Amino acid sequence: MRSRPATSGRGDAAEPGEDVVASGRGVDERARATRGSTVRGSATSGRADDDIATQPLVLRGSEVARTDSPGPSAGPALERPLSGPLPLVRGPVGGRGRPVDRVVSTGMADRLAEKAAMRRHRLRNRVLGWAGGVLVLATAVWVALFSPLLGTDPAKVEISGEGTVIDIAQVQQVVGGVSGVPLPRVDTIGLRDAILDLNGVRDVRILRVWPDGLSVTLESREPVAAVPHEGAFALLDRDGVQVATVDAVPEGLPAIGVTLDEKGARSLRAARIVLNALPPELRAEVAEVTAPTQDAVTMTLRDGAVVEWGNEEDAALKVRVLQALRGLPENQGARLFDVSAPTMPITR
Numbered sequence: 638m639r640s641r642p643a644t645s646g647r648g649d650a651a652e653p654g655e656d657v658v659a660s661g662r663g664v665d666e667r668a669r670a671t672r673g674s675t676v677r678g679s680a681t682s683g684r685a686d687d688d689i690a691t692q693p694l695v696l697r698g699s700e701v702a703r704t705d706s707p708g709p710s711a712g713p714a715l716e717r718p719l720s721g722p723l724p725l726v727r728g729p730v731g732g733r734g735r736p737v738d739r740v741v742s743t744g745m746a747d748r749l750a751e752k753a754a755m756r757r758h759r760l761r762n763r764v765l766g767w768a769g770g771v772l773v774l775a776t777a778v779w780v781a782l783f784s785p786l787l788g789t790d791p792a793k794v795e796i797s798g799e800g801t802v803i804d805i806a807q808v809q810q811v812v813g814g815v816s817g818v819p820l821p822r823v824d825t826i827g828l829r830d831a832i833l834d835l836n837g838v839r840d841v842r843i844l845r846v847w848p849d850g851l852s853v854t855l856e857s858r859e860p861v862a863a864v865p866h867e868g869a870f871a872l873l874d875r876d877g878v879q880v881a882t883v884d885a886v887p888e889g890l891p892a893i894g895v896t897l898d899e900k901g902a903r904s905l906r907a908a909r910i911v912l913n914a915l916p917p918e919l920r921a922e923v924a925e926v927t928a929p930t931q932d933a934v935t936m937t938l939r940d941g942a943v944v945e946w947g948n949e950e951d952a953a954l955k956v957r958v959l960q961a962l963r964g965l966p967e968n969q970g971a972r973l974f975d976v977s978a979p980t981m982p983i984t985r
Contacts, residue, residue: 786848788817793850800857802837802872802880811835812853820845837880861912862926863890864905866897875913877905891920891936894927904928907949911936914952919960947977954979 794812799805811831815823825843832841832853840856860872863886870892872881886892893908895901908926911934915923925937932948944959955976962974968984975983 785817785819787819787821788849789815789820789823789851790849791816793846794853795846795850796853796855798855798857800837800855800859802860803835803855803857804837807835808832808838808853808855812851815851820847820849820851823851839874860887860890861920862893862909863887864893864895864897871897873909875909877909889921891923892925894925903931904934907931907934910949911946911952914949914956916956919956942971943973945973945975945977945983951979958982 791809791813794809796805796808796812799808812828814831815828823845825845829841829843832838832843832855837858838855839858842854844852844854846852858874858876858878858880860880861875862873863870863883864873865871866882869882869884870886871879872883872887872890873893874880891912893905895905895908897905905928908928912920912923912926922938922940923936924939926934927937928934934946934948936944936946938944942963946955958976958979959974959982962968962971962976962982962984968974971984973983973985975985
């Protein structure tokens, strides 16, 4: 058979079986430069031009060859390179007579599918994690604030410090108002205010005892003196607050001979200051306090001795002087201790 000579130029570019498709202008020019020898070797193999056009091309460096061309001029078949540009396969003709190229890749689709699956997996795990966290938080809130598991049990409420004037039944009744309320929801401030309104309560401290108890510690307004009032005796604490009314002066409590009205307010205040200044052991010896004026406070002790105290000034020094005088052996029978001028005391 007569071979058709191959020439380079625009006339060769018109042959559809000899087109080489490559990406980029530099690759296309190198492909055109080497096209002549490659196509001539393939043409001598006896195949038709249409079969040649459908054979895949492999671009390696500056050489372009058909992988299944058996002709001697084409040399041995070139396998797909392990790296570098992917082989281009000529596809059907598109618009304007241009061939449509597609990239042949054996692993790209698998890698893309794997990445998409990993993204879906991460998104699913993230959504499940957030949903689990919200569920756990909602459960914890329900258990803490609404569940009966932490409901306050009145049997587990401990009350202490009621003293001698606080009615413990009244305190229990107030605390019973929070029975069954989950412990985190117990309004300890409101509960404290309600207990402070009770008679004889000076202060109160409320602590939660988990999981369902309360600790209520009271500070009682203990009376320090009894003041005659309307045929009875009003019991006053150290702040002058009336905590109770009794028919007779309780044992061990001093009586203050001052009227419980505005007229005797100053004298009563001076007498209370004197009693508050005394140590417990000395205050227990006082039977009565009189104060015609706020500057003339007098105490009568249980053994019959009289203490001229004077006004409320220098109370700490007067206490030390009185204790020292009563401790002297020569003063054991004394009936008067005048410490109104503590630097010059008088004993008779």
